[in-house]
Amino acid sequence: MAVYPSLKGIYPIGIVEEKTGLTSRQIRYYENMGLISPIRTQGKQRRYTEKDVIRLSRIKYLKDNGFDLKSIREKIELLEKSTKDLDLMINSGAVQGRLTSLYPVSNRAVLMKLLEKN
């Protein structure tokens, strides 16, 4: 188990294995495939951020459900793009005073529906 490290939300590969359920072999493989880009210490060891862990967890989930790397790559990209757009709307005030809580929005179409003026 996590006997040591990981202050400030950055973790060595061993901890990431435990948090995501992926093997170090798979984690390094996905990096070579361009799905993640952990930073390196001066000693060349990989350090993963919380975002990297979240991304790897999604990869793990999709993988377990039979999706190939190509599909996983597309889904991750779409999901992060949507999230980025939503953050943009929220930060620009588009949602101000219209949503009183976090409704379960499944996609952009539904979100826009909720944002329509009545």
Add this chain to the structure above:
DNA sequence: CTTCTTACA
């Protein structure tokens, strides 16, 4: 002891 790279099955 943990992680890294390279290489083979």
Add this chain to the structure above:
DNA sequence: TGTAAGAA
């Protein structure tokens, strides 16, 4: 993907 080797 798993695992072995040798280095860091």
